[in-house]
Amino acid sequence: xxxxxxxxxxxxxxxxxxxxxxxxxxxxxxxxxxxxxxxxxxxxxxxxxxxxxxxxxxxxxxxxxxxxxxxxxxxxxxxxxxxxxxxxxxxxxxxxxxxxxxxxxxxxxxxxxxxxxxxxxxxxxxxxxxxxxxxxxxxxxxxxxxxxxxxxxxxxxxxxxxxxxxxxxxxxxxxxxxxxxxxxxxxxxxxxxxxxxxxx
Numbered sequence: 001x002x003x004x005x006x007x008x009x010x011x012x013x014x015x016x017x018x019x020x021x022x023x024x025x026x027x028x029x030x031x032x033x034x035x036x037x038x039x040x041x042x043x044x045x046x047x048x049x050x051x052x053x054x055x056x057x058x059x060x061x062x063x064x065x066x067x068x069x070x071x072x073x074x075x076x077x078x079x080x081x082x083x084x085x086x087x088x089x090x091x092x093x094x095x096x097x098x099x100x101x102x103x104x105x106x107x108x109x110x111x112x113x114x115x116x117x118x119x120x121x122x123x124x125x126x127x128x129x130x131x132x133x134x135x136x137x138x139x140x141x142x143x144x145x146x147x148x149x150x151x152x153x154x155x156x157x158x159x160x161x162x163x164x165x166x167x168x169x170x171x172x173x174x175x176x177x178x179x180x181x182x183x184x185x186x187x188x189x190x191x192x193x194x195x196x197x198x199x200x
Contacts (some may be wrong), residue, residue, distance in 0.1 A: 002045045012048040012172050016077055018070075019055040020085070020141075021095045023130035024108065026058035032122050033058055056106070056134035059120060063108045067134055071106040083144035089153050090114050091159040091172035095135035098171045103137040120128060147183040148173070151191040161194035 004010045019034055028035040035055045052075050055114045060066035074080065085093045090096065111131055118164060120126045141147070151160050163174035164185065177183045189196070
């Protein structure tokens with residue numbers, strides 16, 4: 001995207017950006033924060049207006065108030081036009097972990113052990129991984145006009161299969177996307193292997 005921008009192929013000046021989630025608590029200066037990641041990998045290299053960039057604040061002293069304020073900013077902006085997602089090995093999207101119910105709006109999430117373990121490779125140790133996060137809720141995600149989910153690697157194959165072909169259940173949060181009117185899955189061969197086997 002940066003290379004395309006540098007060649008004049010894309011303009012970010014009118015873009016409004018809302019990040020999906022953030023660890024909590026975490027300092028913005030921490031190289032594993034999504035705030036740091038977005039600046040380092042995109043915002044600092046394109047002509048986006050930082051006044052139009054919104055990121056959940058992992059440094060907030062009142063996490064619940066931060067979530068409510070973030071949700072209101074999304075509403076005030078008219079919602080999300082394009083939502084880009086990944087998927088966890090347990091089927092989570094954003095940091096919406098498997099649960100007994102779908103989370104409706106941006107909220108504080110307790111991360112499950114599988115998520116903490118999967119993300120530990122980015123930190124010095126398991127103990128350093130934040131155990132909570134701020135995340136857009138399933139309803140907030142589902143209100144986006146268009147959704148794209150990108151997944152790669154064999155370790156995502158089971159979650160991808162359940163998301164597309166399994167029961168719609170909060171036990172597999174990504175399964176809610178079956179109800180979205182405009183969703184695209186972009187998969188490499190490994191992540192799609194269960195589906196390839198099912199359809200072959």
